[in-house]
Amino acid sequence: MPLNSKIPAGELAEKWEKYKSTCKLVNPANKRQLEVIVIGTGLAGASAAASLGELGYKVKTFCFQDSPRRAHSIAAQGGINAAKNYQNDGDSTYRLFYDTVKGGDYRAREANVYRLASVSANIIDQCVAQGVPFAREYGGLLSNRSFGGTQVQRTFYAAGQTGQQLLIGAYQALERQVALGNVKQYSRHEMLDIVMVEGKARGVIVRNLVTGELERHFGHAVLLCSGGYGNVFYLSTNAMGSNVTAAWKAHKKGAFFGNPCFTQIHPTCIPVSGDHQSKLTLMSESLRNDGRIWVPKKQGDTRKANEIPEEERDYYLERRYPAFGNLVPRDVASRAAKERCDAGYGVGASKQAVYLDYASAIERYGKIEANKQGLANADKATIIALGKDVVKEKYGNLFEMYEKITGENPYEVPMRIYPAVHYTMGGIWVDYELQTTVPGLYALGEANFSDHGANRLGASALMQGLADGYFVIPYTLGNNLADDIRTKAIPTDHPAFVAAENEVRERINRLMSIKGTESVESFHKRLGKIMWDKCGMARNAQGLKEAIEEIKALRKEFWSNVRIPGEINEHNPELDKANRVADFLELGELMCIDALNRNESCGGHFREEYQTEDGEALRQDEGYMYVAAWEYKGESQYELHKEDLIYDVVHPTQRSYK
Amino acid sequence: MEHYNMNLTLKVWKQKNRNEKGRFETYQVKNISSEMSFLEMFDVLNEQLIAEGKEPIAFDHDCREGICGMCSMYINGRAHGPWHHTTTCQLHMREYKDGDTIVVEPWRANAFPVIKDLVVDREAFDRIIQAGGYVSVNTGNAVDANAIPIEKHEADESFASAACIGCGACVAACPNASAMLFVSAKVSHLAMLPQGDPERKTRVTNMIQQMDKEGFGSCTNIGACEAECPKGISLENIARLNREYIGSMTAGGSQNSI
Ligand SMILES: Cc1cc2nc3c(=O)[nH]c(=O)nc-3n(C[C@H](O)[C@H](O)[C@H](O)COP(=O)(O)OP(=O)(O)OC[C@H]3O[C@@H](n4cnc5c(N)ncnc54)[C@H](O)[C@@H]3O)c2cc1C
Ligand code: SF4
Ligand code: FES
Numbered sequence: 001m002p003l004n005s006k007i008p009a010g011e012l013a014e015k016w017e018k019y020k021s022t023c024k025l026v027n028p029a030n031k032r033q034l035e036v037i038v039i040g041t042g043l044a045g046a047s048a049a050a051s052l053g054e055l056g057y058k059v060k061t062f063c064f065q066d067s068p069r070r071a072h073s074i075a076a077q078g079g080i081n082a083a084k085n086y087q088n089d090g091d092s093t094y095r096l097f098y099d100t101v102k103g104g105d106y107r108a109r110e111a112n113v114y115r116l117a118s119v120s121a122n123i124i125d126q127c128v129a130q131g132v133p134f135a136r137e138y139g140g141l142l143s144n145r146s147f148g149g150t151q152v153q154r155t156f157y158a159a160g161q162t163g164q165q166l167l168i169g170a171y172q173a174l175e176r177q178v179a180l181g182n183v184k185q186y187s188r189h190e191m192l193d194i195v196m197v198e199g200k201a202r203g204v205i206v207r208n209l210v211t212g213e214l215e216r217h218f219g220h221a222v223l224l225c226s227g228g229y230g231n232v233f234y235l236s237t238n239a240m241g242s243n244v245t246a247a248w249k250a251h252k253k254g255a256f257f258g259n260p261c262f263t264q265i266h267p268t269c270i271p272v273s274g275d276h277q278s279k280l281t282l283m284s285e286s287l288r289n290d291g292r293i294w295v296p297k298k299q300g301d302t303r304k305a306n307e308i309p310e311e312e313r314d315y316y317l318e319r320r321y322p323a324f325g326n327l328v329p330r331d332v333a334s335r336a337a338k339e340r341c342d343a344g345y346g347v348g349a350s351k352q353a354v355y356l357d358y359a360s361a362i363e364r365y366g367k368i369e370a371n372k373q374g375l376a377n378a379d380k381a382t383i384i385a386l387g388k389d390v391v392k393e394k395y396g397n398l399f400e401m402y403e404k405i406t407g408e409n410p411y412e413v414p415m416r417i418y419p420a421v422h423y424t425m426g427g428i429w430v431d432y433e434l435q436t437t438v439p440g441l442y443a444l445g446e447a448n449f450s451d452h453g454a455n456r457l458g459a460s461a462l463m464q465g466l467a468d469g470y471f472v473i474p475y476t477l478g479n480n481l482a483d484d485i486r487t488k489a490i491p492t493d494h495p496a497f498v499a500a501e502n503e504v505r506e507r508i509n510r511l512m513s514i515k516g517t518e519s520v521e522s523f524h525k526r527l528g529k530i531m532w533d534k535c536g537m538a539r540n541a542q543g544l545k546e547a548i549e550e551i552k553a554l555r556k557e558f559w560s561n562v563r564i565p566g567e568i569n570e571h572n573p574e575l576d577k578a579n580r581v582a583d584f585l586e587l588g589e590l591m592c593i594d595a596l597n598r599n600e601s602c603g604g605h606f607r608e609e610y611q612t613e614d615g616e617a618l619r620q621d622e623g624y625m626y627v628a629a630w631e632y633k634g635e636s637q638y639e640l641h642k643e644d645l646i647y648d649v650v651h652p653t654q655r656s657y658k
Numbered sequence: 659m660e661h662y663n664m665n666l667t668l669k670v671w672k673q674k675n676r677n678e679k680g681r682f683e684t685y686q687v688k689n690i691s692s693e694m695s696f697l698e699m700f701d702v703l704n705e706q707l708i709a710e711g712k713e714p715i716a717f718d719h720d721c722r723e724g725i726c727g728m729c730s731m732y733i734n735g736r737a738h739g740p741w742h743h744t745t746t747c748q749l750h751m752r753e754y755k756d757g758d759t760i761v762v763e764p765w766r767a768n769a770f771p772v773i774k775d776l777v778v779d780r781e782a783f784d785r786i787i788q789a790g791g792y793v794s795v796n797t798g799n800a801v802d803a804n805a806i807p808i809e810k811h812e813a814d815e816s817f818a819s820a821a822c823i824g825c826g827a828c829v830a831a832c833p834n835a836s837a838m839l840f841v842s843a844k845v846s847h848l849a850m851l852p853q854g855d856p857e858r859k860t861r862v863t864n865m866i867q868q869m870d871k872e873g874f875g876s877c878t879n880i881g882a883c884e885a886e887c888p889k890g891i892s893l894e895n896i897a898r899l900n901r902e903y904i905g906s907m908t909a910g911g912s913q914n915s916i
Contacts, residue, residue: 054796065728069784070728129795131816131848136813136814137810139807140807164821168820187781210779239726273693276693276702278697405750407750470797565711
């Protein structure tokens with residue numbers, strides 16, 4: 001099947017406007033007859049479900065948490081980008097588009113990114129209208145901060161809780177539609193399969209996580225808004241329940257998986273403290289605005305940070321990248337930290353950490369503050385005290401979180417940080433309309449592969465999730481459902497529903513009947529270790545080949561020795577987890593296959609064989625300027641389809657941050 | 659900070675489902691590191707139980723960063739445990755020492771029935787939001803975000819109320835199992851913004867009506883909710899809710915006096 005990305009003809013800047021004014025529409029009476037299933041209630045799912053409910057579609061939403069408001073979008077800290085140019089600093093739709101394409105190391109689709117940039121401003125308007133309390137200046141207008149990889153201030157934020165506030169806004173819009181009867185919401189429900197009728201996605205099989213019962217739900221269309229799959233690495237900044245199951249089931253029913261190996265590893269996270277570690281906590285990118293990153297110049301230095309004199313510290317980002325210093329993009333910063341630790345310069349008990357130091361920022365802010373207050377001869381102690389107050393105002397909640405987790409006071413000693421898995425740029429392949437290769441099945445938000453290429457810029461995931469849900473899907477879904485208005489709701493005793501349910505039931509029975517000796521958690525940890533060691537921050541052909549074999553073996557072991565306590569027909573978190581880990585054990589293999597296929601380094605995908613003399617990522621535009629879209633052909637069998645990326649407007653160059 | 663290991667006794671509420679009676683079970687855990695989070699200690703216990711062929715303890719959690727509001731343990735008589743402004747998932751084991759006994763229960767309230775062990779049903783909170791916790795604005799209706807300036811102080815106050823994570827600790831902490839702090843946080847968040855103004859009266863009335871219908875107790879100004887709230891939602895919010903509520907009942911009540 002040739003991939004058709006359905007990018008409208010015409011000038012880049014006019015494609016979306018033209019699409020919107022010529023796409024097919026569904027009249028209000030017909031909308032009431034059309035049912036839409038939305039899997040996931042994060043920013044993408046909640047915004048889509050609310051908007052479609054407002055339009056009059058009959059919507060059902062599903063999430064595995066106990067409320068739609070708890071989707072993982074809630075944890076986003078730093079902010080959301082929008083080309084408002086409120087700061088008059090030269091921002092524009094084009095510039096946001098350009099920064100995103102470049103940041104993604106030229107592996108994203110121009111038309112999609114341009115649309116994203118062009119609706120970004122509407123998102124902020126919509127959120128403010130809903131009552132999202134963004135940070136404001138004294139004049140009463142909205143405030144902006146800067147983020148990595150850009151030279152303008154276009155990031156809107158609500159302290160360190162931007163994701164929470166945006167999600168609460170979308171959740172409230174969703175609850176309003178529930179109250180009006182346009183949306184029915186199902187919490188503590190997990191989607192376990194897509195139901196296909198005559199080649200189209202027409203429904204889902206879900207498991208009620210309270211009772212364990214399987215349920216069938218019909219929809220004229222199904223929207224996957226199920227988030228990212230970073231938890232394939234076991235340790236990540238994702239929530240414990242984040243999973244690939246919904247996307248993976250879709251993949252097995254014919255939806256191609258795009259660029260599965262593109263993973264973002266975030267440079268500033270709290271390091272692993274021991275074997276018990278269950279998840280990793282992000283320290284917002286905004287901390288790199290003021291903090292300085294360093295390691296000792298001496299290998300294996302065991303002195304405390306504060307005992308190491310200035311001249312014996314290596315501020316390696318400032319040394320290697322004088323132009324961008326501590327503000328290089330995430331992929332570059334992460335690799336540099338790994339390089340220092342691997343070379344034996346790491347700090348802390350595990351030696352797998354570097355320092356993020358606020359001492360000089362505290363002093364700098366303290367001096368400014370002392371000046372402001374007219375304290376010409378302030379002593380050092382006063383300056384430090386004033387500086388700490390300023391830092392507290394800016395980053396207080398992050399410093400507090402660090403202290404709760406580590407027991408160390410970051411105002412006194414430098415923070416220890418290390419890179420961690422954070423976001424997956426890869427995902428279900430979609431066309432311009434967000435439709436997957438399965439007719440009637442759509443993917444939105446982090447679940448799709450679409451807009452971030454090989455590396456996502458900070459504050460752009462929230463933007464994408466809300467763009468997809470509020471402003472794209474309402475048009476593109478209508479364009480397709482206009483042809484479906486004669487399709488009556490298919491009763492769920494249709495053989496396709498029965499067969500799909502049976503398949504799910506059988507798999508659960510199989511899992512429960514293994515009655516082995518090793519816990520789900522233990523398998524998940526082992527998979528994570530393979531992925532992190534061999535498909536993580538640096539990859540090579542040899543390691544990837546080994547990983548593929550190791551994952552296959554582990555999968556076999558899982559299916560013969562996993563132990564799942566409890567029963568099927570009850571609330572059973574171990575069974576929920578087993579369903580998810582079983583899918584990760586398949587996805588992991590595909591990620592390695594994809595990473596092995598891509599003989600180049602780009603963005604977050606770093607193949608050791610492809611680097612410049614000084615260790616930077618070396619793209620191979622000749623052979624790899626494409627989206628790798630994988631088709632499932634049976635266990636361990638995947639067929640590669642290529643969507644060539646054509647750059648009409650931006651000219652790909654080697655990224656340089658020196 | 660010195661790290662150490664400890665052995666602990668845990669008394670944990672076990673309850674098969676909504677209908678069956680629950681009871682406390684006692685467990686011993688060994689070699690717990692002071693660096694673990696409280697939930698990681700539970701992970702260790704559950705792995706131990708699975709290895710022994712026993713049933714693990716069901717508990718709610720997701721983000722483990724103190725923001726999703728999913729975790730919910732009542733620890734030694736306190737919702738979310740002993741640390742101020744801290745969710746269960748952010749409590750760490752350096753709080754405890756070798757030989758300690760820790761008692762862990764679910765949120766207890768009629769409106770939050772137990773699903774299993776430490777897991778409760780909090781859908782009543784969703785229904786309270788459905789009753790009016792929103793601004794009625796459809797996608798695409800919005801004016802430019804800077805068209806209506808909002809005084810920084812008001813915006814900050816509104817944000818402070820909007821910081822509620824909907825965890826339900828306030829209900830668990832309250833001897834009357836009142837949901838007043840939760841409801842007042844939402845009413846305040848929206849009442850302090852011009853966007854929330856048009857629906858002010860109906861919002862507060864409908865949300866309170868729904869709260870009563872769900873079977874939450876009434877507020878008698880005890881203040882336990884504020885003390886246990888992980889996000890620092892203050893009693894000021896309840897005072898504001900009361901003013902809003904009275905305002906909504908008086909015809910032509912002075913809605914702008916807050
Ligand atoms: C710690 C952290 C901080 C971040 N900070 C920022 C930031 O500052 N700015 C930024 O732009 N981005 C940030 N990101 C990224 C961003 O938050 C996410 O990419 C984005 O929120 C994803 O939204 P989503 O709607 O696609 O998915 P999610 O919010 O993850 O929602 C997924 C939904 O799918 C449901 N679901 C999943 N599987 C199933 C299933 N099988 N059945 C039923 N339901 C299912 C879940 O219940 C949930 O409702 C951050 C990410 C993390 C982890
Ligand atoms: S008010 Fe506080 S305790 Fe109550 S639900 Fe909100 S965050 Fe939790
Ligand atoms: S698990 Fe999310 S707040 Fe504790």
